[in-house]
Amino acid sequence: MPELRVGERQWSVAAGSNLLDALNQNGVSVPYSCRAGSCHACLVQCVQGLPSDSRPDALSAEQRQQGWRLACQCSVIEDLQVHTFDPLQDGRPAEVAAVDWLSANVLRLRLITQRPLRYGAGQHLVLWAGNVARPYSLASLPDEDRFLEFHLDCRQPGEFSDAARQLQIGDTLGLGELRGGALHYDADWHTRPLWLLAAGTGLGPLFGVLREALRQDHQGAIRVIHLAHDADEHYLAKPLQAMAAGRENLTVELWTPAELPQALAQLRLVSRQTLALLCGGPDSVDAFARRLYLAGLPRNQLLADVFLPRG
Known part of the structure; x- marks a missing residue:
């Protein structure tokens, strides 16, 4: 049976086990959203060994060369040492500039980064609040808005939306990968x-x-x-x-x-x-x-x- 290692922890898993499940079921919390390889919330870095990857096209060649993989799309087939994504170390920090309600159920979150983020209208980012991550689309406009704006649907309870309700100006969130979806203007x-x-x-x-x-x-x-x-x-x-x-x-x-x-x-x-x-x-x-x-x-x-x- 392959051995899976994260930090000082090591355990055996059945060959062919889904990497995301193998991590979460053994106490290593890796966030996820879609389980389809789209949101990129479950990004992990393979330090030693490589899993079987059903979505090699989901990440850039540079990311793959650095060992990054989407845990939801990977199966453990050999001994594997994994580094879980640290949003402050592997991503970038962002400060809460404003948080207010646009309606009874829609929370507007505005963030400021120390270094400007190059993005286009319609793209989305993975937001991290502690160990909870969720992808959200940008509602702001580059070069015009000095902040990154997100509209959060809070009708239903959820780990991230529950955490977002408690945010205050000056709090720090982590930003994960910037992704470009289908939406844009040409x-x-x-x-x-x-x-x-x-x-x-x-x-x-x-x-x-x-x-x-x-x-x-x-x-x-x-x-x-x-x-x-x-x-x-x-x-x-x-x-x-x-x-x-x-x-x-x-x-x-x-x-x-x-x-x-x-x-x-x-x-x-x-x-x-x-x-x-x-x-x-x-x-x-x-x-x-x-x-x-x-x-x-x-x-x-x-x-x-x-x-x-x-x-």
Whole structure:
């Protein structure tokens, strides 16, 4: 049986054991979110030995050369010594600059780093509060906002959201890996119709994409749709409506689940050149995507980031 070692601890595991499970089930706490190789919360470094890796494409060549692997995607096949990710040593520290509620369930977190972080609208970061990590999309805009902004859905209890509720200005969090998902703004889209469809806090990264489009003086029509659990949870309604008030090419629609079937049925493409960016939970993104495909949107003109439930 292969031996697994972390620091001074060492134990035997069955050959072929999932590395994430082998660590967590033996008292070495490694966070995770999606277990699909997307969130990168379970990053570990292999100091000696290598596991079998089902997602070698998930990390850069430089990261792999340094021994970093995603524990959820690895199986233990030989003796292995592992270093677990330390967000302050292996990542970078960030200070809480502001924490406030945008609605009854959406907590806005603003962080400042000592060294500027190069990122693009729509990307996401792994945030660490102590030993708890969770990936969150950036709602801020590089070069304009001096802080990193995140919108946290706190409707359900969770280790990170529970910790976030207790944060105070001046507290330190750790930042893990910066990741680029599907969401972004391309200058080549300048004159094309742009639809941004969000559910819940999926609005956060699309708010950044919208601001990027406006900063680049997007000339095509922009349609923003936000699906919230109820009317009180349209947490960016006022800033969105203020933006739309001064721009003829920007419209904002606020939907609730009761209105969703009829609203989806009425979606019609104004142009085959339309681009659609979707973000939110799996059910909402799937509902948006199916209706857009039925309306004739080509699949390569739809970009989506899905917020997967933990587990």
